[in-house]
Amino acid sequence: MEECISVFDMLKIGVGPSSSHTLGPWRAAERFLEELKTQNKLQATTRVKVDLYGSLSLTGKGHATDLAVMLGLSGQDPEYIPIQNIAGIIKTIEDKNEIILANEVTIPFYFLQDITFNKNFLPFHANGLKFTAFLNDDSEYEATFYSIGGGFVVKEERVNAQKKHEIKCAFPYPIQNAEELLNYTIDLNKSISEIVYENEKSMRSEEVIHTELMRIWNTMLECMHIGCHSEGILPGGLNVRRRAFDMHQGLIGLANYSNPQEWLEQIRKTEVKFRQILKWVSCFALAVNEVNAALGRVVTAPTNGSAGVIPAVLMYYLVIENHNAGEKEIKQFLMVAGEIGSIFKKGSTISAAMGGCQAEIGVSSAMAAAALCEVMGGTPDQVLMAAEIAMEHHLGLTCDPIGGLVQIPCIERNTMGAIKAINAAELAMETDAKNAKVPLDKVIDTMWQTAKDMNSKYKETSEGGLAVAVNMADC
Numbered sequence: 001m002e003e004c005i006s007v008f009d010m011l012k013i014g015v016g017p018s019s020s021h022t023l024g025p026w027r028a029a030e031r032f033l034e035e036l037k038t039q040n041k042l043q044a045t046t047r048v049k050v051d052l053y054g055s056l057s058l059t060g061k062g063h064a065t066d067l068a069v070m071l072g073l074s075g076q077d078p079e080y081i082p083i084q085n086i087a088g089i090i091k092t093i094e095d096k097n098e099i100i101l102a103n104e105v106t107i108p109f110y111f112l113q114d115i116t117f118n119k120n121f122l123p124f125h126a127n128g129l130k131f132t133a134f135l136n137d138d139s140e141y142e143a144t145f146y147s148i149g150g151g152f153v154v155k156e157e158r159v160n161a162q163k164k165h166e167i168k169c170a171f172p173y174p175i176q177n178a179e180e181l182l183n184y185t186i187d188l189n190k191s192i193s194e195i196v197y198e199n200e201k202s203m204r205s206e207e208v209i210h211t212e213l214m215r216i217w218n219t220m221l222e223c224m225h226i227g228c229h230s231e232g233i234l235p236g237g238l239n240v241r242r243r244a245f246d247m248h249q250g251l252i253g254l255a256n257y258s259n260p261q262e263w264l265e266q267i268r269k270t271e272v273k274f275r276q277i278l279k280w281v282s283c284f285a286l287a288v289n290e291v292n293a294a295l296g297r298v299v300t301a302p303t304n305g306s307a308g309v310i311p312a313v314l315m316y317y318l319v320i321e322n323h324n325a326g327e328k329e330i331k332q333f334l335m336v337a338g339e340i341g342s343i344f345k346k347g348s349t350i351s352a353a354m355g356g357c358q359a360e361i362g363v364s365s366a367m368a369a370a371a372l373c374e375v376m377g378g379t380p381d382q383v384l385m386a387a388e389i390a391m392e393h394h395l396g397l398t399c400d401p402i403g404g405l406v407q408i409p410c411i412e413r414n415t416m417g418a419i420k421a422i423n424a425a426e427l428a429m430e431t432d433a434k435n436a437k438v439p440l441d442k443v444i445d446t447m448w449q450t451a452k453d454m455n456s457k458y459k460e461t462s463e464g465g466l467a468v469a470v471n472m473a474d475c
Contacts, residue, residue: 004169004170004199004203005345006200007213007338008212009150010367011300011334013079015296015297016291017294017295019304020303023068024147024153025065026072027151029131030077031143031153032073032145044135044137045105045136046107047134048131048132049116050116053121060117062403067295070093070109070115073099073101073109074093075100093111125351126456126460127351129145130143131143131144143155150345175342179441182380191374193335209331214330217330220298221260224284224312225263226291227288235294237472238405247286251276251279252266264319280316284316286414288312289308289414301341301364302344305361308411312368312418313368313421333371333372340366344367348448349448356454357399357410358395358396359399361413365420365421366388366421368418370383370387372421376425382429384439385431388440391443392443395450396450398459398464399458399460400464400468402472403467
């Protein structure tokens with residue numbers, strides 16, 4: 001049995017553009033600093049070297065992996081760092097050729113030499129990185145981490161230890177797969193969100209659950225608001241023009257508002273024609289992922305590359321389906337989405353470097369479909385059916401970003417994932433669960449088998465697909 005995976009593990013606040021290639025390495029650097037502190041080696045450190053392996057090396061530049069490592073080593077927190085400070089911190093490191101390790105110890109740091117991109121893959125996972133601290137007694141301290149998707153970071157020895165010693169989940173209702181989740185809802189006569197809520201209460205107070213879920217939502221809302229009000233070209237060299245701004249202007253016109261919450265209320269008052277629904281959903285998804293591509297603050301859902309799907313579908317529910325919905329429905333939506341994501345993580349993967357884009361956009365679409373289905377009144381088995389339908393129609397989706405950037409085709413794929421999620425929820429709501437042919441667990445198994453069969457060129461390496469068919473220089 002695996003460890004408990006909380007909703008707050010699946011929905012993390014961080015900085016773009018990638019959860020596995022930016023947030024994960026950032027967190028790994030933080031953990032490395034903690035190890036140095038725990039072993040009283042931080043003050044003795046005179047130099048640090050970082051080796052990136054596999055997908056982190058092949059697409060690390062486009063995913064700002066090197067920048068994330070420097071920020072992490074500097075002691076910055078991706079959840080709270082002022083976004084506007086990032087460029088200045090990086091520039092200071094590069095100009096001075098030094099870094100303030102953990103914001104405590106100043107050491108020489110030549111980023112072009114001290115961060116090495118190694119194209120070979122470590123055997124444990126496609127996203128590996130090794131930190132080496134050189135100490136003043138001429139000894140060295142090494143630690144290797146793996147960014148396994150969604151901002152999760154592990155060490156190989158810890159995973160191997162879990163295989164030898166069963167770790168029992170402390171949740172009152174431990175859930176390994178969709179079948180177990182459904183059985184709980186039947187036995188206890190509870191909805192999926194109610195089961196999740198009981199599990200979360202075993203770890204934190206109801207007040208904290210409320211506060212943190214609303215903080216997640218407000219981060220999503222702010223991200224959509226920023227994206228809809230930002231013009232210009234995205235960084236990275238592809239010259240991708242932001243589209244959410246123009247689309248939003250065309251939809252909302254000259255409305256006046258001063259903050260994200262007023263913006264939400266203004267959209268709710270806007271008369272939305274049937275044909276505009278798809279445009280609004282696409283606009284919300286584009287907005288999030290344009291912010292993500294510009295190293296903005298987003299919520300991994302379950303990854304940064306797929307961060308736009310869940311906010312877009314939740315906004316669809318709030319502004320199209322139910323104008324009376326409030327905090328209760330928002331929290332319900334997020335708890336269901338988080339639980340479905342955790343089941344995919346346990347049974348397959350949420351890492352594009354392991355499973356292609358089906359592991360990111362596919363999983364996020366399934367999460368959003370399930371959540372939407374419940375808040376629209378679907379039964380637990382219909383909720384799981386919605387997740388199954390959404391993933392079934394993302395199976396085999398490859399990850400082939402042009403230039404290693406989370407832009408083409410990643411940004412548009414969030415709009416498609418959101419639309420599919422809404423469609424999947426509607427289909428599930430109109431289907432008698434007794435007539436379902438494919439259980440969610442079977443789709444998750446199939447997704448994992450597909451991931452293992454998929455050629456490595458299509459797993460976030462930029463060595464196949466669009467990444468080689470389109471010349472970055474011509475963009």
